[in-house]
Every structure is written in C-alpha cells, then in structure tokens.
Amino acid sequence: MQQSGNAKGVDGLQQCANAVQSASMNHHKERIDEIIEMTGAIPLFDRIDNTQVAMIAEEMKVVRLAAGKRLFSEGDESGYMCFVVSGKLEAFKQTRSGKSVSVLTLSRGRTIGEMSLLDHFPRSATVVTCSECTLLVMTRERFEYILERRPRVGTALMLAISRSLSLNMRRTMGQLADLQDSARAVTAATVIKAEQPRAKQPGFIDQIMNRKQSGLPPFIRQFG
Template sequence: MVEPGGAPADARHLTIDTRLSKVPLLTGFSDENIRQLLAIMDGPIRVPQGQILFEEGAAGDALYFILSGGFEVLKRDAGGGALHRLALLTAGQSIGEVSLLDSGPRSGAVRAVEDSEVMAVPIARLRERPDSPLDVDSRLKINMAYELAARLRRTNEVTVETLRRQLSEAENRVEMSKFIFRLLVGLCFYMFALGVTTALSKVVPDTSLISLPILTGFAFGVYRTVKTSPWPPSTYGFTLANWRGNALEGVLLSIPVALLIVLLKWIGVTFLPALQGQPVFDLARSTGLSLGEILLYGGAYCAFTPIQETIARGTQASFQLFLTSKYKTLEAIILSNMLFSATHLHVSIILALAVFPFGLYWGWIFARQGSLVGSSVSHAILGVFGLMVVGIPVF
C-alpha cells in the first residue's frame, strides 16, 4: 500500500517510529508501545508556516508530536487584544499534552513558525484501549509528569527573568522622571539667570562671571542624580580606573584639534577683514590681560573644567541610560551637548555655537573611555589653548 507522498506505509511508519522514539514524552516506550501508539495516530499532518494548529479555548481532543519544523504557543491578553508568545516548541517536542489529564479547553493557541509536520494522537482513541499497568496511556501520563516538571522549571526561569526585566524598566522610568524633573528645574533656573544677565549687561561690562553660579547649579543637579541613582557612580564617569591612560589619551586626542584651531585662526586672519592684522597666537593680549592674569584665569578655567564636564557628561550618561534606539550613544551625545551649549548663551551666541562641536568631540571621548578623566583633560587643554593662546574671538 502507498500512502500520500509515494512511500510505502511500512517504510513511512518505520521512519516516524525512529523519530518518535527520540521524543522526551515517549521515553521508556518499548517498540511495541510505539507501534500501539502509531496504530491510533493521524498523520503526518503538514502545517504551513503561519497556520494555526489549534486556537485558544478549542476542545483539547488531541495530543501532537512535532516531527519537523517549529510552533509557538500564544496567549491572548486579558482584554482580548494582542497575542503574546509563551514558548517555542521544536521537532521532538509535544503539544497539548495537558489534554491527557483533563480534556479541557486549550489554554493557548499554537501557530507554526515554519513549514512543519506533526503526528496527532486523538485522546478518545487513546482511552478506548484496554487499561493495563504499562499501557500507552499510562506511560504517556507518567512521562508527561516529568515533561511538565521540566517545563515548569523553564517557565519559572523565564518568569524570574521577565520580572527582573520589568523591575529594571520600572527603575529606569523612576530615574527618568527624576532626571526630567531636575532638567526642567535647571532650565527654568537658567531662563531666570538669562533674564538677570540681560539686565546686568547694561551696567556690568563683563557678565562671564555669572557662568559660575549657573554652572554650579547645574552641577548640583547632576550630583543629586548620581547620588540617588541605583547605578554606580562609574556609570556617570566617576571612576579613576585607568586614569593615567585616559589622561594621556585625552592629551593625544587634543593635538589634532589644537592644530585645527590654529588653521582656523590663520584662515581668519588671512581672509577675514575683521581679523586681518591680528597674530595667529594672541596669548590673550587682545583682551588687555597681563601674563599673571592670563595664568590666573587659565588655572581657574582648568580647575572649573571638571565641573563643566560633570554637567555635560552626567547629562549624556543619563540620556544614554534612558534612550532605547540603536543609535542611543550618538543621540545622547548630541542632546546633552545641545543643552550644554545653550547654557553659554548668556555669554554670547558665538561662544554657545563654538562650544557645540567641541562638546561633541569630548562626548565621544567620554563614550569611548567611560570616564570623565580624558574628556576633562582635553577640555582644559583645548579651552586654554583656544581662548588664551590662540585667542579665538568668541566673546
């Protein structure tokens, strides 16, 4: 006799017999038990990819063994909306074995994730067989107990991992709400400070010193974020791990940018009428500062640089924690530096625009090192070099 597909029935059953003998639910079955089971089976049943084998709530009237392919177990949420995958079953596993115990409705739907084949065991036929201590039905129930125990362990592991992930997401949301609150407070503080600066500019010629309380306020906000965060301070760059290497890298990475600053100044004094006649290296003489004052201001700038980097990179690290896109590191660098550049508007719009590209570079160094050391060193070097040695006119 030839079954659909062209293979003799005995040969087909021999192939299926071999495959079924490896199914965990049939562990301990003798060849006779397998033959008894094959005698009441339907199949092989071909199930195309995407086809539902049975729906949730359908009658549990059959047990299935997967010969090839794979199936996903789906559960609809309480509102009857989206389907959620509970498990992925592959060749050698069984589907719907709980029907052996209660014949109740299906607790979930099962859908083929690829072209698959199954063998079906109608529960009614199985129970029509004579009851004996070692019959097929009894062996299936015993093995099913072991299989369900194994699945329960796997389910517990998945549940724990899911709960851990949900807890982490909840912590992220809490931290994000704190961060947004502090960010909004900081922006409001800055807007008021900007108004005060505008009023003072009419009576005070140099308002650059107002940067100190403004940046200190922002630094305090970052400090509170780090202090109350569930993540370690190293997440925000507060670490001395490999500080010598990071500092040296900060110096080396500053060299090409310093050369670029010199080139830009040379282009400016060569081709721009407003800058013609100025030296490439100004040493802050155009500001009227003495050498002692230059050293004093340069030292103060270097001392204050870590605070500036704490603000910018602390904000960058927070964004990087909360953003979820593929390019979250780049987005965090851009967002944090847009905010940081805006905090220089009270000095001059030229300075705010000039800070942005440098901030992107220092943000890249921070993302590369995971430390404030390298970006702070580079910031101090390039800031002093650009403002006081070359004398880039940004004020």
Template sequence: MKSASDFLYYVPIFSDLPDETIEQISQVGIRKSFKKDTIILMEEDESGALFIIVTGKVKVTRTSNVGREVILNILSEADIFGEMALLDGLTRSATVTAIEDSELFIIQRNQFLEFLKEHPEISIALMQELSKRLRTADMQIKSLSLKDAEGKVATVIVQLATDQGRIRQGAVEIEKLPLQQDLANMAGTS
C-alpha cells in the same frame, strides 16, 4: 519519510520506552501536514488529542484582553503540544499555528489515556515535561512583572538559547531566531 516509530524515539516522553511499545504507539496515531500560517488549534476548541511535531515549527499563542497576540512558546521537531486539554478534558488553552510547513503525528485522547494506564513511565515523563513548562511559565511571569523591555527581551533570548541553541566555536547559536515582532510578542513588549 521516516516511519512513525523512527521519530517517536526522539520524543522525550517516549524515549525510554521499549521498541514494542513505541511500535504500538506508532500504530494508533495519524500523520497530518500543515502549511505555514495554518492554524492547527484554536484557543477554546473542544478537542483532546496529543500532537507531536515530526517536522517544522509551530507557535503557541494567546490573545490578550486588548486583542494583542502573546507568544507563549515556539516548538519544533520532537516537541509535543495539546497535553493540557488531553489530560484535563477541558477546552484548548492556546492557539497553535504553523510557522513553517509542518508535519504532525496526532494521537487521540482515549488512545493516549489507555497508553498511560498501561505504561506509567509515560505518565512520569509527561509530568517532567509539564514541570519544565511550568518553570518556564514562572520565569515568563517573573520577567513580565519585574523587568523593563530590554530585560524581558533578554530573558526570551536566553530561553530560546536554552531550548534551541547549539554550541558552536564556544558560543551558543540559535539557528532560526524569531522575527523582531515575534520576539516582542514573546517578551510582552509589543
């Protein structure tokens, strides 16, 4: 099992921090395991922790007005979630479910906010991550409103290739492509 400080170096918002700061962060969080299909957070929950994926994958979903699940994102190792409620203190904006057995590192809101005050470089990295996610959301909105079903699915696959793909023999390979139903939910076509 990797120590917390070992995997925190790979988390983009922490990657430029000095060793001593990484070590401090590793001391305040807790590790928790979640089995596949376990709900980690529910939309509208009132909790304010930051979650870092150590191993596994999770899906971030919302439920439409007609009760249909819409997949907003699939996250994996070194990705974070929970940052919106952590920063604004409001309820959770989405449900997060483990789609593989997963281990998470959890930092409570008050402790993380103290680190932000002491280390403004974390704030800058967090803003960059939020900007990246906002751009992705903008692309999803454009895709949902302007494209037919085939175009929507193609947009989702391109986004997955950008986020998770690896170049092999001149082609981009997505190691674990979501199931057909999950792709449809991500594209808003189911």
C-alpha cells in the same frame, strides 16, 4: 468439470483476498515503522521502552501541515495532543483588550496540548504553523484505550507526559522571572530619571554677576 472450475474460481478469490490482506498488513507495518522512527525526534519517548513505544505508535497518526495553517484556536474543544517531528509553530494568546500576542514558539521535539489527554478544558491558546510541519497526533480516545488495554504502557506514557509538563512549567517560570527582572529594571530606570534634579536656570542677577566676573561689558537696558 464445472465443480473443478468453481473450485479454481474460489481458490483464485481466496488468493486475491490473501494478497490484499498481506498488502494491508505490510502497509500497516510500514506506517508503524515510520511513526516509531519519528518518535526518535521527541525527547518525551527517550525513557520509554522500545517495545512500549511500538505499542504507542500503533495508536498515533501522522499529520502534515503547510505553513500558515491553524492547528487549533483558543477556546476550541480539546481532544488530542501533538508531538512536533519537524517544522515550527507559534502559540498566540488573546489579551483582555482583544489583541493577539505571541507567547511561545514550538519546534522539533516539543509537545503541544498535553493537558487535553488528562482534562476536558478548552484550548488555552491558538497555535499556527510558521513553516511546513510534521506532527504525531495522539487522541484522548486512543490514550484511554492504551490505559485500559495496556496499563503498563499507558502508565509509562502518562509519566512521560507528566515529566514534559513539569519541564514546560519550569521553563515558563524561568521566562516569567526574566520578564519580572526586566520590568523591575525598566521601572527603576524610570524612577531614577524622574528623581534627577533639573539644572537650575541662571536668573538675571546671576547673569550680571557672571558677566562682571568674566570681564564682559554690562547689560544695557533699552528704554523706549
């Protein structure tokens, strides 16, 4: 009888363990499904096969930040990139004089810090949330894991990141061209204004002649 009781106890423990494992698996699947759904907001994943996206989703995590939070600072060590699912962030760059200048606004669908997966250079700017944000995060460690264990998936992701970097570079070059045109226009306007001749002020003789021609009485000098 005692053996039977022990057997029932073991069976009960096994059932509990199975239930915990099943709940954990369900939670994991729900988390992955949520991440897969979030990738729909990121154009970078549009050209990646759905099966590959699911594998990539297993290696990412969701981060939610309130407004006014700093994602990272200029000069920080880099080790992860982010995909903006929702919200808005602003990137700031420090000038030589120490002033912080806004250089970029990032919103839904944009990527942040792609180069951190490919190199070990410090962060080139400070990024702060302007509103509540939901981000997908991929660390360099998990990216390298994908490349090693699932090379086709890793290659697809790397190509997508390369296209994103190329698009950002083109966008930046366009903005620089616009700024250069604006600077040239301002400089040209300043030069034209400086070169305009000043109106000649009439001298005393000119004033006398003008008064004679107009029939006005001549000036009367006062001698004291």
